[in-house]
Amino acid sequence: MTTLNSVLIVDDEPAVRDIMSRWVTSLGLQVKTAATADEALATLRGRHYDMAIIDVMMPGHDGLWLATQLEREHPHTAVVIATSDTNLVESRSENPAVADRPIADFLVKPFQRDRLALAVDRGRQWRKQSLEELQWHAQLGFEVRDRTDEISSRVRERRMAGVAEIDALIAITTDRVPDAVAHSERVARYAQSVARKLRVDHATSPLLEVAARLHDVGKAAMPDALLTKPSPLTEGEMAIMRRHVDAGAEILMSTATLVDAAPIVHASHEWFGGNGYPLKLAGSAIPLASRIISVADAYDAMTQDRHYRTHLSSSDTVDELLRGCPAQFDSEIVNAFLAVLGGN
DSSP, X not given: OOSOOEEEEEOSOHHHHHHHHHHHHHTTOEXXXXXXXXXXXXXXXXXXXXXXXXXXXXXXXXXXXHHHHHHHHOTTSEEEEEEXXXXXXXXXXXXXXXXXXXXXXXXXXXXXXXXXXXXXXXXXXXHHHHHHHXXXXXXXXXHHHHXXXXXXXXXXXXXXXXXXXXXXXXXXXXXXXXXXXXXXXXXXXXXHHHHXXXXXXXXXXXXXXXXXXXXXXXXXXXXXXXXXXXXXXXXXXXXXXXXXXXXXXXXXXXXXXXGGGHHHHHTTTXXXXXXXXXXOOOGGGSXXXXXXXXXXXXXXXXXXXXXXXXXOOHHHHHHHHHHTTTTTSOHHXXXXXXXXXXXX
């Protein structure tokens, strides 16, 4: 089945819309036209189109504004930008207006039928890849769901056999993500030292240690394809990987003895300024234990080698922590962490 059957042409010039419509129709595709960005969006509310050829200069909202709306509301519609501005095309990799947008092709006006046909073909390839990525991400999501349920079930079975739940989870994580276990043990030691420096309530300290040791337990539910990928994850794959905090919290909520650690683990990747995940909590809405774990986690991650990058020096990592205040990290906790590192 073809991945591209319909095209929406958006241009304020009737003659241009007419000739492009005839050319696209001759390629065996269904065509709809719109004279403005707002008309195009209204059209898309009534019917999906596989591809949109959009003129940049139009009255009202311009074509780049429309491209942004399509990215948000119709992310699998292939977008081709038509413009007479050669500078926009030639410098697109450095132009923030277009560099980060998923644009399938650019058409420089005036263009001929053959060039339009090439743009349609590029749109078809872009859409095919987009749909394949969608299917891939869905497959990864189902795998996360299945693994999360499986881990919860295995922990219940081991509890009934007399195994402590924390030991069962650490063993399961060691089997799948051994580096995560060693990392979490270091994070727990850092977190405990910071808690003492901050004079955190002694009653909170044991829970902080448990949450720190298990803050990455959800990674045991992540697909092998992501855990073993030798190169950096794509944006879509990273979105799946970020679900490890949801998986970890869900696994802990299914236990009998570790439930209280669940909200701490769930919030361990929130940012102090509110741009973290999964809930975009900010400031004191983030549990103190989570804020402590966040700093310790970041320091240890940056000072360890990864298969796709080498570690930072301790001094460079300290600089990164300071730069991250207060957008990512709680400054008070970073200061306490640095005092611990300095032995003060």
